[in-house]
Amino acid sequence: MAVLTASPKHSDHMTSKSSTTKSVTSEATHQSDDEAVEPESAFSWLLLACRCHPPLDIMQQFCAMNPKWVEISRNAANQTALHLASACGAHPDVVAFLTNLNPEHASIRDSKGRTPLHLHCERCCVIGSCDPTGFASDSAGFLGEENLDEEFNPFITAMLAARGRTTGPIPDVLDTLIAAHPEALITKDCEGNTPLEYCVLNGASRYIIEILQEVSAIVKRSY
Numbered sequence: 001m002a003v004l005t006a007s008p009k010h011s012d013h014m015t016s017k018s019s020t021t022k023s024v025t026s027e028a029t030h031q032s033d034d035e036a037v038e039p040e041s042a043f044s045w046l047l048l049a050c051r052c053h054p055p056l057d058i059m060q061q062f063c064a065m066n067p068k069w070v071e072i073s074r075n076a077a078n079q080t081a082l083h084l085a086s087a088c089g090a091h092p093d094v095v096a097f098l099t100n101l102n103p104e105h106a107s108i109r110d111s112k113g114r115t116p117l118h119l120h121c122e123r124c125c126v127i128g129s130c131d132p133t134g135f136a137s138d139s140a141g142f143l144g145e146e147n148l149d150e151e152f153n154p155f156i157t158a159m160l161a162a163r164g165r166t167t168g169p170i171p172d173v174l175d176t177l178i179a180a181h182p183e184a185l186i187t188k189d190c191e192g193n194t195p196l197e198y199c200v201l202n203g204a205s206r207y208i209i210e211i212l213q214e215v216s217a218i219v220k221r222s223y
Helices: 017-027 042-050 056-065 068-072 081-087 092-101 103-107 116-123 139-143 154-161 171-180 182-186 195-201 206-222
Strands: none
Touching: 042 056, 042 068, 042 081, 056 068, 056 092, 068 092, 081 092, 081 103, 081 116, 092 103, 092 171, 103 116, 103 171, 103 182, 116 171, 116 182, 116 195, 171 182, 171 206, 182 195, 182 206, 195 206
């Protein structure tokens, strides 16, 4: 259900493993009250990784150790790995990977009644909230094929293609979450807000708001 993007899916998410590890470790000391986790458990490290724009290959390796971790891991706010990855602006490929592993997680509501779609729309309108490589859907077309030689850093390529953008929501993430659980679009959380209302309240782009309005109207007629 590609309602927000017509471009090809994103290329591999390129970020150094060492920087991700440092980010995960640093993030352990900055948990909000409703998302605090115990760092000793494997569940905790999985959830922490999802908050730090993890590369897809890191997530795949982590989950391969025990796929059950992704299925049953929760924080104190009843948030899954998909909730945290969506809330923290993870790369669309990571969100799609977690959604494909457990599609039902897209419909789980946390302690404040928010689905992953609510969290993405609520938190990813802030500058710096999203993985910049998540917006780089056509780096070759933007930079020109002649610039993509063997020595060109793919992460820099993605950054340039995204024009340094880090403010969401990310269209491909919205596509994935809406396809997995369309009803989330018309579901109000405990604050009385839908994902669309969070986009309006937090200053999402006019393009995103207009598309979500159209899709929400379709969902309302269907359910």
